[in-house]
Amino acid sequence: MTELRSSVALRRRRAATAGFHLGAGALATLWLLPIALVVVTSLRSFDDISVHGLGSWPHSFTLGNFQQAWNDGGQQRALINSLIVTVPCVLVTLALAAMAAFALSRYEVPFRRFLLLLMLGGNLLPPQILLIPVSKLSELLGVYDTLPALIGVQIGFGVGFYVFVLHGFMRAIPVEIQQAAVVDGAGPWQIFWRIILPLSRPALAALSALSFTWIFNDLLWAITVLRSDTKMPITAALIGLQGQYVSMWNVIAAGSVIAAAPTVAVFLRFQRHFVAGLNLGAVK
Incomplete structure (x- = not known):
């Protein structure tokens, strides 16, 4: 039985x-x-799509669509602009967030909970209500229609969320490790750089992949603080590509593949750390 x-x-x-x-x-x-x-x-030609239809089985193969989107469609310039904005934003934002989270999680900072709630509350605001203030502020500061303006906006709106996430990871690190380092004569900077930061690597890797994807794919802030076509990132360039090649779906699709390639490459590179960071957060 x-x-x-x-x-x-x-x-x-x-x-x-x-x-x-x-x-x-x-x-x-x-x-x-x-x-x-x-x-x-x-990968299909325009004649193939126009004759057989967009959803038909492909009857041609060509890489010319990528060349046309890359050169004539302005994807090359737009991709460079996106990388100029995204890479510094990810590095600076995570560096500032890691230092702030270290101070808030390991030391008795005055109004610590209030600061964390303030950072979290800032990320709960709908970005649409801040479009006009951000645009006017960039004009008053004289940085409107510049890539540094977009970099500053991305850093300002991202650091609060990353501090809140990293604070949870760093706070869960046993305090005995820090006490042992203090006994050995380590200062705050050595504790942060040699102990806390390496132990937070899964969280930093997960946030790196997420922040790269968010910033690289952002469109809202780009069209808010930028105006010139030569300074637009890849997402805004895709809109221009659709207006330039209205019915040439092969070129528009090629531009979409080019725009998606960097984020896919970053995710595949950090996939192992990304999953580890999610599992670590679930356990904690």
Whole structure:
């Protein structure tokens, strides 16, 4: 009787596992289908799409769409602008957030909880209500329509959230480690650089991937503080590409693939650390 129950339970677990994998596979397929359509469209010629239709089986293969979007569509300049904005924003924002989170989590800073709630509350505000103030402030400071203005906006609106997240990770680090370092004669900077920062590497890697994706794909702040086409990032350039090549879906699809490539590469590079950071946060 016991063996029969064990066999039934085993079959149920196997059926549940198979059902889960089938469901997850179906959802993954539905999610990947639009991406596959964009990639296939970017490799087709305009004549092929106009004759056979956008959803038909491809009858051509060409890489000229990427060259046309890269050179004539301005994707090269826009991609450089996006990297000029994104890379410094990620580095500076995480550096400031890590130092602030270290101070707030390891030392008795006055009004510590109030500062954390203030940073969290700033991220809960809808960005739409801040568009006009940010635009006017950049004009008053004389930095309107410049990439440093966009960098400053991204850093200002991102550092609060990253401080709040890193504070949770750093606060969970055992205090005995810091006390032992103090006994050995380590100062605050040595404790931060040699102990706290390495232990927070999974969280920093996860936030690096997220912040790179958010900043690189941002459109709202770009069109708020920028005006010149030569300074627009890749997301704003895609809008211009759609206006320039209205019915040439192959060129527009090629531009979309170019715009998505950097974020995909960053996620694949930090995938292991990203998952580790999520698991660590779930455990804590």
